[in-house]
Every structure is written in C-alpha cells, then in structure tokens.
Amino acid sequence: xxxxxxxxxxxxxxxxxxxxxxxxxxxxxxxxxxxxxxxxxxxxxxxxxxxxxxxxxxxxxxxxxxxxxxxxxxxxxxxxxxxxxxxxxxxxxxxxxxxxxxxxxxxxxxxxxxxxxxxxxxxxxxxxxxxxxxxxxxxxxxxxxxxxxxxxxxxxxxxxxxxxxxxxxxxxxxxxxxxxxxxxxxxxxxxxxxxxxxxxxxxxxxxxxxxxxxxxxxxxxxxxxxxxxxxxxxxxxxxxxxxxxxxxxxxxxxxxxxxxxxxxxxxxxxxxxxxxxxxxxxxxxxxx
Amino acid sequence: xxxxxxxxxxxxxxxxxxxxxxxxxxxxxxxxxxxxxxxxxxxxxxxxxxxxxxxxxxxxxxxxxxxxxxxxxxxxxxxxxxxxxxxxxxxxxxxxxxxxxxxxxxxxxxxxxxxxxxxxxxxxxxxxxxxxxxxxxxxxxxxxxxxxxxxxxxxxxxxxxxxxxxxxxxxxxxxxxxxxxxxxxxxxxxxxxxxxxxxxxxxxxxxxxxxxxxxxxxxxxxxxxxxxxxxxxxxxxxxxxxxxxxxxxxxxxxxxxxxxxxxxxxxxxxxxxxxxxx
Numbered sequence: 001x002x003x004x005x006x007x008x009x010x011x012x013x014x015x016x017x018x019x020x021x022x023x024x025x026x027x028x029x030x031x032x033x034x035x036x037x038x039x040x041x042x043x044x045x046x047x048x049x050x051x052x053x054x055x056x057x058x059x060x061x062x063x064x065x066x067x068x069x070x071x072x073x074x075x076x077x078x079x080x081x082x083x084x085x086x087x088x089x090x091x092x093x094x095x096x097x098x099x100x101x102x103x104x105x106x107x108x109x110x111x112x113x114x115x116x117x118x119x120x121x122x123x124x125x126x127x128x129x130x131x132x133x134x135x136x137x138x139x140x141x142x143x144x145x146x147x148x149x150x151x152x153x154x155x156x157x158x159x160x161x162x163x164x165x166x167x168x169x170x171x172x173x174x175x176x177x178x179x180x181x182x183x184x185x186x187x188x189x190x191x192x193x194x195x196x197x198x199x200x201x202x203x204x205x206x207x208x209x210x211x212x213x214x215x216x217x218x219x220x221x222x223x224x225x226x227x228x229x230x231x232x233x234x235x236x237x238x239x240x241x242x243x244x245x246x247x248x249x250x251x252x253x254x255x256x257x258x259x260x261x262x263x264x265x266x267x268x269x270x271x272x273x274x275x276x277x278x279x280x281x282x283x284x285x286x287x288x
Numbered sequence: 289x290x291x292x293x294x295x296x297x298x299x300x301x302x303x304x305x306x307x308x309x310x311x312x313x314x315x316x317x318x319x320x321x322x323x324x325x326x327x328x329x330x331x332x333x334x335x336x337x338x339x340x341x342x343x344x345x346x347x348x349x350x351x352x353x354x355x356x357x358x359x360x361x362x363x364x365x366x367x368x369x370x371x372x373x374x375x376x377x378x379x380x381x382x383x384x385x386x387x388x389x390x391x392x393x394x395x396x397x398x399x400x401x402x403x404x405x406x407x408x409x410x411x412x413x414x415x416x417x418x419x420x421x422x423x424x425x426x427x428x429x430x431x432x433x434x435x436x437x438x439x440x441x442x443x444x445x446x447x448x449x450x451x452x453x454x455x456x457x458x459x460x461x462x463x464x465x466x467x468x469x470x471x472x473x474x475x476x477x478x479x480x481x482x483x484x485x486x487x488x489x490x491x492x493x494x495x496x497x498x499x500x501x502x503x504x505x506x507x508x509x510x511x512x513x514x515x516x517x518x519x520x521x522x523x524x525x526x527x528x529x530x531x532x533x534x535x536x537x538x539x540x541x542x543x544x545x546x547x548x549x550x551x552x553x554x555x556x557x558x559x560x561x562x563x564x565x566x
Contacts, residue, residue, distance in 0.1 A: 009387045013373075020375040101371040105430060108337045109388035110361040287340040 006111040010119035015127070027081065031135055034077055037268070039142045042070050046147035066148025068238050074139045075237070079161055080228050082132035086119045086169035087188050089124035092181030093117075093173060094279075098288045099180060108288060114280045119172065120275050124169040127161035136161060151237040160233035163268050164226035168192060170275040177282045195224030199231055202258070225268040231258045289348070289467030290315055290438045291336055296345035298331050298493075305331040307493040308345065308449055309477055313438070318460060318470045320480035323490035324561050329473045332490070333440050336471065337365045349438060361390075364431035368442040368473070374416030378426050381415065382433060389434035401429040404462070406455050417445075420447040428456065432463075439463065442473045457483055481553045491561040504556045508549040514541045520549075 018024060023028060049066045094117075097103040136158045144150050151157065171191055175184040198220030205213025221228040235258055291313040298306040306328040313319045321329045334340040336347050338355025347354035350362045372381050382398045391397060402408040405425040415423060424447045431439055445453045453476070459482045463470060474480050480487055481501045488498035497504065510524040510532060521532055526548045533543050551559075 006388065009384065013384060016375070017373060020373070100374065101367060101369045102340055104367045105365070105372070105427075106371055106383070107339060107387060108363065108365045109385065110357050110390060111388055112357055112360075176292055285341065288334070 003111070003115055007119040007122060010106075010111070010116055011123035011126075012204065014120055014123045018089055021088075023085075027085055027088070027131070029142065030081060030084075034081065035129050035135070035138055035142065036196035038070075038074055038077075038139055039146065042142055042146045045070055052103075061111055063147060063149050064238075067143050067147045069137065070147075071143050071149075071151060072234055074143075074228070075136070075157065075161065075234060077136050078132050078139065079164060079226075082128050082161060082165035083168045083189075083192050083226075084164045085131050086128035087172045087185060087192075089127055090120060090169055090176055091185055092170040093120045093176040094180055094283055094286070096181035096184065101219050111284050112262060117276070117280050117283055121169060121173050121279075124173070125166040125272075127133060128169055130167040130258065132161045132165050133158045152239050153236040158237040160229045160236065163272075164229040164233075165243065167226045167229075167268055167272045167275070170272040170279070174275050174279040174282070177279050177286065183184075190225075191224065195227035198224060199227040202231075221264075222267070225264065228258070228264055229268055232264060238242055289313065289351075290317065291347065291349055291471060292344055293336070293347045296332065296335060296347060298328070298335065298340065299343045304493050306335075306342070307537065309490065309493070309495050310494060311436070311488055311498070313471050314465045315437070315469055316464065318464045318472065318483060318485045320395055320484035320487045321471060321490065322475075322477065322480060323485060326492075327490040327561070328493040329490055330442050333365075333442050333471065333473055335364055336441050344527050348395045362436055363438040363440060364433065364436035365440045366427045366431040366442060366444050368446070369561045370427055372423065372426065372430070375414060377404060377414050378418075378429075379411045381430060385430050385433040389436075391434035392409065397433070397435075401432050404432070404459055405429045406452075421443065421449060421452045424448055425452060425454050425455065437467075437469060439468055439470045441470065443475065444472070444478060445474065445479060453479060461553045475546055476556050486552065489557055489560045496560045497556070501553055504553060505550040506556065508551055511547040511549055512536065512543060512545055512546075513545040 045066050046063070075159045092100075094103065106116065140150065140154065168188070172184065172188045175187050179187060198217060201213050202217030202220070204210070207216055289312055291311070293331050296306050296309045297304065300461045305447075309328065309332060311319075311332070321332070323329050329565065331340060335342050336349055336354050338360055338375050341355070344369055348365070349359035352359040376384070379398060379402075382401060384392060385391075386397065393400075398411070402411055407422060407425055407429065410418065410422060415426070418426065424444060428444055431441065448456060457479060460470060460472070464483075464485070472480065472484060486498065486499065487501055487504060489496050497538050507523070508526050509520055509522040510529055512519045512521065512532060514536060521528070528541060529546050529548065533546060
C-alpha cells in the first residue's frame with residue numbers, strides 16, 4: 001500500500017472514530033446554537049443602530065462599526081469552536097489509544113508510526129480548518145444579509161483562522177504523545193488560553209506603552225502563533241477602513257488586532273511542521 | 289530464521305525487564321515462550337514487533353531489524369491487552385487491516401480467516417457485541433491478515449473457553465503445516481506442550497532453559513511392579529530397565545510391569561522458575 005493510501009485509510013478510520021464519539025454531533029449542536037444566537041444578535045444590533053445618529057454620517061459609518069464589531073466577536077467564537085474541533089480530533093491519538101490497546105495492532109502494520117501521525121494531523125487539520133472556514137462564511141453571510149456589511153478582506157481572515165486551528169491541532173498531537181487523553185485535553189486548552197491571555201497583555205502593553213509587556217507579547221507571538229494569526233485576521237477585517245470609523249473600531253474590540261508581519265504566515269506553517277516533526281520523533285522513540 | 293534475538297537487554301528505569309536474552313525461532317517453527325508474570329515474555333514479543341526498543345542487543349525478524357518496515361511487513365501480532373474499536377464489525381476490522389497490511393486478499397481472505405477462527409457467522413457483528421473470547425479469536429484473524437510468515441501471539445487463549453482453545457490449537461497446527469513461524473506466549477503449559485516444536489522458559493528477564501518438550505522432560509527413574517508393591521529406582525533410565533528386571537527375577541521376585549518415569553513440562557517449568565508465580 002502506498003503511503004498516500006495508508007494516510008487516507010487512517011484518516012477515514014479516525015473520522016469514523018470521531019463520529020462514534022459524537023464529536024461532530026456536539027460540534028454541530030454548538031455551531032447551530034452559536035449561529036442562531038449570532039443571527040438574532042446581529043438582527044437586533046443592526047436594527048437598534050438605526051436610531052443611532054452620528055455627529056457626522058460621513059465620518060462614522062454605523063453599519064461598518066456594528067458589522068465589524070459583531071463579526072470580530074464572532075471570529076473569536078469561531079476560533080474557539082475550531083480549536084475544540086482540532087483538540088477533539090487529536091484527543092488520545094497516541095498515549096490515550098496506546099493505553100486503551102487500540103494503537104498497537106495498527107502500529108505493527110508496515111505503514112509506520114510517522115505515517116500514522118501525519119495522517120491523524122492531516123485529518124484533524126483538514127476538518128478543523130474546513131470547519132472554521134465554513135462557519136466563518138456562514139457568519140459572514142448572516143452579517144451581510146442582516147446588516148449589509150462585509151469585511152474589507154474576506155479570504156485572508158478565513159485562511160488565518162484555518163492556519164491558527166492547524167497549529168492548535170499540531171500542538172494537541174504533540175501533547176497526545178506524552179499525555180493521556182484527559183491530561184492532553186486540559187493541557188492544550190490551557191495553552192490555548194495562555195495564547196489568548198498573551199494577546200490581551202499585548203493589547204494592554206500597547207495601551208500603557210509598557211516595554212516588558214511588549215516583550216512578553218512578542219515572545220508569546222512566536223510561542224503561540226495561533227493568537228497572532230487571530231489578531232492578524234481581526235486586523236484584516238477593517239484594514240482598509242479609515243477615518244473616525246477606523247479609529248473607533250481600533251478603540252473597541254479591535255484594539256487587540258495587529259497586522260501580520262511578513263513572516264507570520266511562514267512562521268506559523270513552519271511552527272506546525274516543527275511541532276508535528278517533534279511529535280513524530282518522540283512517537284518513534286516511545287515504547288508502546 | 290524467522291526471529292534472531294541476540295543479548296536483548298531492556299531496562300525500564302532501574303528495572304531490567306530483559307537481562308540479555310538470546311533466542312531463535314526457525315522458519316516454520318512453533319516456539320512456546322513460557323514464564324511467570326513479569327518474566328519478560330511480552331517485552332521480548334513487543335521488541336520483536338517494534339513496539340518496544342531494546343536498551344541493548346538486537347532482534348532481527350526475517351533478516352531485517354525488528355521494527356523496520358520490511359520486518360513489520362512480514363509479521364502478524366496479537367497483543368495480550370488489545371482492544372478493537374467497538375463500533376467496527378468483524379468484517380470492517382479485517383478490511384482496515386487488509387488496507388494497512390497492503391493485502392490484496394479481498395473478501396476471499398476475510399471469509400477464510402473468519403472460518404479459520406470460527407467467526408464466519410459473526411462477520412457483520414460489531415466488536416462491542418462480541419464476547420471477550422470472540423474478540424480474541426477475531427484478534428487472531430486480524431494477526432493473520434496478509435498471510436504473514438511470522439506470527440507473534442501474546443496469550444492468545446487467555447479468554448477462551450475449552451472449545452475456543454481447541455480452535456486455536458488446531459489453527460496453530462494448521463499454520464505450522466502451512467509453513468508459518470509462530471512465537472506463542474502462554475501460561476497454559478498443556479497447550480504449549482501439545483502444539484509447540486520447542487519451548488523456551490524465561491524467568492526474571494533471563495532465558496533459563498529451552499528445547500523440545502520431550503527434551504525438557506528429565507528422567508526421574510523407573511517404577512517396577514513386583515509382588516510386594518511398586519519399587520522406585522530413582523535416576524534409572526529406560527536403558528537400565530532390562531538389567532533391573534533381570535536382577536529382580538534372579539533374586540526370585542515376580543515382575544508384573546515396568547514404567548519409565550519422566551518429569552512433565554509443568555515440573556520442568558516450576559523447577560526452572562523456582563516456583564515463581566508472578
């Protein structure tokens with residue numbers, strides 16, 4: 001069997017296992033709930049903003065302000081849900097399955113440990129990335145249909161979120177080599193939270209012009225590129241919005257946004273490859 | 289040689305699971321690996337199939353380093369503690385392993401394997417609906433996918449009832465007839481004695497003895513039945529029986545029978561492991 005065929009077999013096996021664990025059912029319920037609430041919230045927000053009379057309508061665009069603010073908040077929910085998908089799909093891939101006795105019959109087959117790991121990461125990343133892009137587009141469609149607002153850039157933020165959840169899937173896979181399923185889930189969610197907190201520190205650092213906080217934020221960006229990708233995606237939503245609307249948006253929830261540096265995407269891709277490579281190396285040396 | 293293990297040492301921290309074991313399994317040979325719990329049987333098996341890396345020493349499978357792709361391509365393995373996804377049917381599980389093993393046997397191979405282990409009527413049954421014994425037989429079928437030259441079976445009959453053990457015993461004999469090599473870990477001495485060409489006994493990570501079952505059976509003496517009852521000549525061998533009988537007859541005894549006594553595999557085993565039960 002070719003490696004590509006083995007990868008496809010393992011991906012299919014992993015996805016069927018996820019269906020059995022009702023991962024997709026849970027995610028579907030959460031997603032429908034989120035989109036329903038988002039739709040209702042968007043409807044009322046745009047309706048109520050009609051009564052808001054700006055000092056100068058040519059300077060502050062209430063539609064852009066409302067749409068960008070709501071959609072920016074939706075981006076956070078999408079990143080969170082996508083991370084849940086990525087973590088669930090990589091839960092117990094190595095240690096958890098080995099402790100359960102599920103992994104050994106597969107590992108002794110000729111396909112090899114590296115192929116198994118690559119397949120599990122590819123499956124999880126593809127599903128999680130596809131999921132965030134799909135929910136992103138649905139939220140975008142709701143925002144456009146209800147309020148008539150679309151972001152300055154549509155594709156870039158979606159790809160940023162997709163890459164962010166791919167890095168989280170890689171981190172989770174690495175954790176699965178060393179931890180049982182429960183410990184892995186807790187650890188990766190804590191890493192996710194740490195990355196977001198680092199983003200908040202960065203925002204505070206900018207507001208206070210604090211060098212130590214700036215340094216922490218820079219280090220965190222390298223350590224947790226998913227947060228930097230999220231910030232860059234947020235920034236891309238309104239990067240072409242100027243005037244008072246742009247300034248007000250930067251003061252609001254978009255204060256945490258930051259344009260992607262030229263190396264961010266490259267670093268995020270390299271990061272995912274390095275983490276997956278580390279996981280493969282550790283797995284190849286592990287007794288089962 | 290199907291397996292060549294040379295001075296295999298495996299340490300887990302300060303504990304030596306294997307303390308320099310050398311063992312060979314020939315092509316078409318069925319070797320039983322005996323020993324109390326913690327003797328290192330499963331560790332040696334796992335090293336042979338690449339699940340565990342030895343601290344030192346080496347194992348070759350079919351001439352290739354254990355754990356290499358070539359070595360794994362030619363072996364089938366049933367772990368002592370294994371689980372298959374409960375949602376899969378027996379048929380689906382075999383399809384999965386056919387794909388992973390690169391087997392082109394198709395449905396014909398699956399049907400044959402399920403017939404071999406007596407599960408042909410359970411092909412569409414989910415694993416979670418099977419008894420532990422059925423799962424163990426399915427595990428053996430899974431190990432046979434792709435027709436591996438070498439089978440590593442770790443306690444394959446531990447959950448089986450007598451009928452199931454009979455199926456596995458016949459299966460092992462059939463595999464030997466087909467030229468497969470088998471390394472069989474088991475606690476069931478009678479099973480090992482009945483089916484294995486050779487037996488190796490491990491104790492505390494060391495190979496304490498090995499040989500054909502009849503070779504391991506040491507002579508215990510000769511029992512002669514005479515008028516006054518039974519007399520035991522400890523240490524006497526089969527070759528000494530005519531002389532002993534002639535001497536008794538010359539002394540006026542009436543001899544009704546003579547029996548050469550040999551230790552059983554169980555006695556040899558208990559002596560080798562010094563009564564350890566694990």
